[in-house]
Amino acid sequence: MRISTRGKYGVRAMLELAMGYGQGPIPLKVIAERQQISEHYLEQLMGTLRRAGLVNSVRGAQGGYELAFPPGEIKIGQIIRVLEGPIAPVECVEDGVDPACERFEACATRLLWERLRDSMTEVLDSTTLADLCEDAASL
Amino acid sequence: MRISTRGKYGVRAMLELAMGYGQGPIPLKVIAERQQISEHYLEQLMGTLRRAGLVNSVRGAQGGYELAFPPGEIKIGQIIRVLEGPIAPVECVEDGVDPACERFEACATRLLWERLRDSMTEVLDSTTLADLCEDAASL
DNA sequence: GGAATCCCTATGGGTTTACTCGGGATTGGT
DNA sequence: ACCAATCCCGAGTAAACCCATAGGGATTCC
Secondary structure, three states, X not given: OOOOHHHHHHHHHHHHHHHOOOOOOEOHHHHHHXXXXXXXXXXXXXHHHHHOOOEXXXXXXXXXXEEOOOXXXXXXXXXXXXXXXXXXXXXXXXXXXXXXXOOHHHHHHXXXXXXXXXXXXXXXXXXXXXXXXXXXXXX | OOOOHHHHHHHHHHHHHHHOOOOOOEOHHHHHHHHOOOHHHHHHHXXXXXXXXXXXXXXXXOOEEEEOOOXXXXXXXXXXXXXXXXXXXXXHHOOOOOXXXXXXXXXXXXXXXXXXXXXXXXXXXXXXXXXXXHHHHOO
């Protein structure tokens, strides 16, 4: 029941961008240094986040990345979904999937997985980058 | 954010045992057939569950597996922990681990992961096999 | 004794993870 | 015009993990 480094690094990088929001783009190198993440690897994650529309990139010298929206409008769940895929403990309770489930007992476990999915979604979608910035400030 | 087949199969197998609780041991073959799980693979999972004390095994002809406790006393969280490891989205919020975390921003994300862990734990530890049996009965 | 069981270790193919590498495209500063 | 700082992209890779499969050994009921 772990998220991978993609989700972990992604959230950390996005928090970094959130803390510098409104002050121009932040270069990858700086994010990677501050968060101690392999630069080349983080680059791939940022590419994914950019294609998903969560960050904008500015190419060339003095370029870098910045959030596509204010921190208060970006939910952690969005980041996770982009980098880790659907938030669902098992495939058959993914959003939008409605498989004809054969085993009737399986449905009992399915209710369980749905409850788990919902509680995970609740936490991840009720927290924004702005919330994490506040948390960071009060530490 | 997926559990593996170990957790899935494990819960399904345990539910099968719960539904036959008090009626003698159920052979692996039957569980595997009813739940459509590879027999040999399930055997390994049952071995793990047995060594963890969640099921008892009866060897020899007419043998099989049975729950070590009544269904109402076995939480899904116990099964998951045995088969999947600690319930924690990231390593640093595992129970009993208190790492000196270097990055102060990391602590902001750590609060998030703790909230996620807690909400997952809440669901999994508040549901017992008896609850799943009820769910199954009312379908 | 034999069939039905559980028990154990080893192995293997496929996928995923977490990177690394090398080069190309774009842009600001001088 | 040039150069350095950036982002962009695709390939490659070693290790780990997942999901089994294989084959035999030990135990117990009938």
